[in-house]
Amino acid sequence: MPELPEVETIKRSLQTNKGASIIKTEIIRPDIIRIRDYEPEFIQGLTIIDFKRRGKYLLIELTEDYKIAVHMGMSGRLYMMENETEIIEKHVHFVLYLDNGKKVIFQDTRRFGGIWLLRDLDMFFAKMGKEPLNRDFSAPYLLSIIKNRRIAIKTLILNQNLISGIGNIYADEALFLARIRPDREAGSLSEEEALRLSRAIKKVLREGIKNRGTTFRDYRDGNNERGGFQDHLQVYGKIGEKCPVCGNLIIRNRIGGRSSHYCEFCQK
C-alpha cells in the first residue's frame, strides 16, 4: 500500500528517534526478514543516524554502516509506541526497542512487506529507477524510457526499475491530471504529453506528501495516524462518481492486472 508519499510521511514522523540507540530487537516472525547480511542481535547498542527513503523503501541508517530497509507491501505499518505499552495488536512481526522510551513496531497483516538487514545499499538498490521528485526525473528522461515501448503507460510508470515510488493510487491520479488514458501505448505519447505527465507525477506526489499520504484502510504514519490525501483524490476509488472536470462518470478497468480509474472523456 504505502507509495512514495506514505513512506516519506512515515520517514518524517520517525525523525524524532534520530540519535536514539537500539536496546534490543525482537523478531516475532522470522520469515519477515528477507535478507540477513547480519544477525539482528548484532545491532544492539548501535545508534540511529538517520531515517531515509528510496522509492517505497524506508531506510534506517545505523552507526558502523548497518542499515535496515523496510517495505510495507500492501498492508504494512511502521510506527512508534511507548516502550512500556504492551503490544496487543495482531500481525506485529518485528520490534526495535530504543533507549528514548520508544519502540518502533512493524505490523503487516498480509505479510507482502518485509525487512532487509543490509550492509550494502548500493548493491540492493542497483536496479531501482529514478526518484520522481528529483531534478533528474524530467520530460526528457520520461521520453527516453517510453520510446518505442508498446506497454500501457500506466504499467510503465508503475515499473520500479524505471521510476521508483509510484503505486496504483498516484499512477491513476497523475494520469488524470495529465489527461492521458492509462491504457495508452507508452511510445505513442507526444513530447507535450510526456512533459504534462512528468509534471503531473511530481505534482500528485508532492500533494500526497503535503497531505500526509492516503489512508484507504491500512495506512498509518509513524505516529499511527491516518493521512489526509484520500479527501483530495480525483479518480482513484471514484467509480460511478462524476468526473470533477467534465461531469461524466469515472470508470474502472483492469490494466496490467491493476484496477485503474479514469475518465474516458477527459483522458485521451
Place this chain on the structure above:
DNA sequence: CGCTAGTCCTGTCTGC
C-alpha cells in the same frame, strides 16, 4: 520484450 495469470497473505465487503 511484454502480456496474462498465478503466487504470496488476511481481511472486508457485496450479493445471493
Place this chain on the structure above:
DNA sequence: TGCAGACAGGACTAGC
C-alpha cells in the same frame, strides 16, 4: 445469518 466470491496502496515468476 451464512457463505461464496471479488477485491485490496505490491512485486515477483512462469509460460506463452
